[in-house]
Amino acid sequence: MTTIKDVARAAGVSVATVSRAQNGSALVTEATRRRVGEVAARLGYSPHGAARSLITNRTSTLGVLLPDLYGEFFSEVIRGIDQTAQRHGHHLLVSSSHDDRPALEEALRSMRGRVDGLIVMWPEMDAETALRNLPAGFPLVLLSAPIAPDGFDVITVANFEGAYAMVCHLLELGHRWIAIIKGVEGNADAAERLRGYRAALATRGIASTALEVPGDFNEESGFRATGKLLRGEMRPTAIFAANDAMAIGALSALREAGLRVPDDVALAGFDDIPMARYLDPALSSVHVDISALGEHATLRLLAAVRDKDQHEHRAETLPTTLVLRRSCGAAVPASRPTAPTTGPAPFTTSSL
Amino acid sequence: MTTIKDVARAAGVSVATVSRAQNGSALVTEATRRRVGEVAARLGYSPHGAARSLITNRTSTLGVLLPDLYGEFFSEVIRGIDQTAQRHGHHLLVSSSHDDRPALEEALRSMRGRVDGLIVMWPEMDAETALRNLPAGFPLVLLSAPIAPDGFDVITVANFEGAYAMVCHLLELGHRWIAIIKGVEGNADAAERLRGYRAALATRGIASTALEVPGDFNEESGFRATGKLLRGEMRPTAIFAANDAMAIGALSALREAGLRVPDDVALAGFDDIPMARYLDPALSSVHVDISALGEHATLRLLAAVRDKDQHEHRAETLPTTLVLRRSCGAAVPASRPTAPTTGPAPFTTSSL
DNA sequence: GCACCGAATGTAAACGTTTACATCGTCCTT
DNA sequence: AAGGACGATGTAAACGTTTACATTCGGTGC
Numbered sequence A, B: 001m002t003t004i005k006d007v008a009r010a011a012g013v014s015v016a017t018v019s020r021a022q023n024g025s026a027l028v029t030e031a032t033r034r035r036v037g038e039v040a041a042r043l044g045y046s047p048h049g050a051a052r053s054l055i056t057n058r059t060s061t062l063g064v065l066l067p068d069l070y071g072e073f074f075s076e077v078i079r080g081i082d083q084t085a086q087r088h089g090h091h092l093l094v095s096s097s098h099d100d101r102p103a104l105e106e107a108l109r110s111m112r113g114r115v116d117g118l119i120v121m122w123p124e125m126d127a128e129t130a131l132r133n134l135p136a137g138f139p140l141v142l143l144s145a146p147i148a149p150d151g152f153d154v155i156t157v158a159n160f161e162g163a164y165a166m167v168c169h170l171l172e173l174g175h176r177w178i179a180i181i182k183g184v185e186g187n188a189d190a191a192e193r194l195r196g197y198r199a200a201l202a203t204r205g206i207a208s209t210a211l212e213v214p215g216d217f218n219e220e221s222g223f224r225a226t227g228k229l230l231r232g233e234m235r236p237t238a239i240f241a242a243n244d245a246m247a248i249g250a251l252s253a254l255r256e257a258g259l260r261v262p263d264d265v266a267l268a269g270f271d272d273i274p275m276a277r278y279l280d281p282a283l284s285s286v287h288v289d290i291s292a293l294g295e296h297a298t299l300r301l302l303a304a305v306r307d308k309d310q311h312e313h314r315a316e317t318l319p320t321t322l323v324l325r326r327s328c329g330a331a332v333p334a335s336r337p338t339a340p341t342t343g344p345a346p347f348t349t350s351s352l
Numbered sequence C: 001g002c003a004c005c006g007a008a009t010g011t012a013a014a015c016g017t018t019t020a021c022a023t024c025g026t027c028c029t030t
Numbered sequence D: 001a002a003g004g005a006c007g008a009t010g011t012a013a014a015c016g017t018t019t020a021c022a023t024t025c026g027g028t029g030c
Helices: A004-011 A015-022 A030-043 A049-056 A071-087 A101-109 A127-133 A159-172 A188-202 A219-231 A244-256 A274-278 A290-310 B004-011 B015-022 B030-043 B049-056 B071-087 B101-109 B127-133 B159-172 B188-202 B219-231 B244-256 B274-278 B290-310
Strands: A061-065 A091-095 A117-120 A140-143 A153-157 A178-181 A238-241 A266-271 A284-287 A315-318 A321-323 A348-350 B061-065 B091-095 B117-120 B140-143 B153-157 B178-181 B238-241 B266-271 B284-287 B315-318 B321-323 B348-350
Touching: A004 A015, A004 A030, A015 A030, A049 B049, A061 A071, A061 A101, A061 A290, A071 A091, A071 A274, A071 A290, A071 B071, A071 B091, A091 B071, A101 A127, A117 A290, A140 A290, A153 A159, A153 A188, A153 A290, A159 A178, A159 A188, A159 A238, A159 A266, A159 A284, A159 A321, A178 A188, A178 A219, A178 A244, A219 A238, A219 A244, A238 A244, A244 A266, A244 A274, A274 B244, A274 B274, A290 A315, B004 B015, B004 B030, B015 B030, B061 B071, B061 B101, B061 B290, B071 B091, B071 B244, B071 B274, B071 B290, B101 B127, B117 B290, B140 B290, B153 B159, B153 B188, B153 B290, B159 B178, B159 B188, B159 B238, B159 B266, B159 B284, B159 B321, B178 B188, B178 B219, B178 B244, B219 B238, B219 B244, B238 B244, B244 B266, B244 B274, B290 B315
Parallel strands: A061 A091, A061 A117, A117 A140, A140 A153, A153 A315, A178 A238, A238 A266, A266 A284, B061 B091, B061 B117, B117 B140, B140 B153, B153 B315, B178 B238, B238 B266, B266 B284
Antiparallel strands: A091 B091, A284 A321, A321 A348, B284 B321, B321 B348
16 A cells, blocks of 8 residues: 555655645645656555544545435435535445434444534434534534424425425315325424324314324335225325325225225325336325435535534525326326426426 | 543543553453443543544445436445445445546545445446556455456346346247347446347347347436337337336336337336336336345455455356236236235246 | 845654553462 | 562554644845
8 A cells, every 4th residue: 555655755755745746735846746646646646534534634524324225215315415515525424224322323423533524314313412422513414303403404394384285285176084194203204294284184174183094104104004094984085195105005005905096095195206206196296306405405514514613503494396196186187297307297386 | 522532531541541441452450441431421532533544444434436326226226235334333435426437536546545445336347447546455346347357356137137038028928029228338237138138039030139229227218219119110019128217218108109008018127126016007127136236245345354365256146036017918917016015026937 | 145035845743543562560379 | 478470551653644844945135
């Protein structure tokens, strides 16, 4: 492994000069810079990242903490983060699948000296946990945090508004028995979506919670929840799943039960993952620009890293959009749902 | 930021003792270990990653180089890698979207001193590039490399066999005009799949390349390629797309042209991404255990890191499986394509 | 010709760990 | 009681950079 010393010796200069030459300092002659560059290239030298970040106290790496990497949602978030980080010359240190709190705290701590800042997407992440496991003032951005405490950068999507708009739409189509497949208990997004659902029903004076069934954001739970609904005494005419994965499970269950969507039961999801438009029938959903979520988080974090001392924290909410396709029974042409090249979908309505 | 010195001072011992206590060395009394542990916890100390890896020459981090993070394929690979790395106490440094060769080489070099080993998934990655930009003997695993040069660890999927089996199946269904939407030019996987397609056709004496149309592994190219096929004078009765994303594009194009799948045109893909079973009609595909691909690569890399000096390189091929759903026209029940909880799919046939 | 100045380069400290080696008790052996 | 062995701890060097400060050297102004 060639070090800066080897280059210095071979080029007949000191290590300081090599360092300066490589880092584009103005304190070095153009001639020496070229000479050093040639020698470095010949020897295949590249600086040792750890050594550099030890002295500079910067790693040009951002950390990302996720509950899991599974599903299109997370991969889209990661993608948005990666692209943005890349564009600003930063690497990405990914850490996922910490199934319990101690594991998460350990992961948090192990990031010290490895990253310049952290993006944490952890539904149960609270302020106290962060403070206890990170140095004070450590650049941190929370994604979909349960609460938005002051002194933190938090980015969320307009969960309430999106759910409200979708359920209102179902109401306008004439549905009165609208079920919801809820998300994970204690999850911030899930709670807000439920709140939006209830608020929409309340506009028509519906206050029953009889059609609320639990779910955990996975396909299978949507499948099971739908089975439960169909066996219940009050069969809903429409089902709103708190995310698309559960809507997919619901679709399977409905198909298996011999029910047609949307004719017998209308169906809608949340997130508008890429897969949604290709389902049969194409799934109506609340569109979230997922990769933009990652992008925003990254930009926010980079700002925090740059201004470290006096960076003002704030909470940001990304708007959602109603995307109506066939599954909810709105009058949408049945043929090709959307061109593969274009944006989210046609028949888009702002939810705000 | 508390360092090891702060802990040592507070605990009334030397830094060496703190280091030993934290790292579980046997050379320290249980009493002092506990005392040091308490002080460390109270001060919120955790070792500085860069400093540690500078001296130990280990980072407990694995690097992953990808062309892009887009699509279910890559996200599944990453997931397999991440889970395995996590389980073995390693972090993941992800780097993607290097659109040209210089950017890739730069990314390769910038990994020095940041990672213990590297997984590279880069279709055009050749041995020479690797050698020129990495220290000799650097632990490296190639995923889907164009050639399998000796002295490298390479992991590929059984592209040839999978494509061969799928096209044979279409032939058995009576199809004679079978088109292929090819993958990226120069891509190893694409080339092998094409070879399998041709070999299968050759068994029936078909040698024409008239129904081979170019593609680039993205949905849109599948859409365009299908349009081209439909406008051509020899309209195929079956289309084999070199991956599922292009098959999805093809499906859109066929739907838009008013053609029914599989009645008018049979369709099959490759990869069996999670989405495949939920399409309308459910997509027949060549199943690849994508996350296992990532897992294998990671295990291989970890072995290389561990035995560094005398680790024997080898090429590994992951088997593929034929998954028959509705889109190819085989006699498959039309109702629920597959339970959401179960494995790849029913009606599975080994392709080897 | 001398002092001074600025540009280019060199010297060495510092970053926070780990670990080989030195040191210091304590206890056992004879 | 002296010597040795061993177990616990301390001391300091090393890892590969960056950068403040020192040094050198040619040129410039008097």
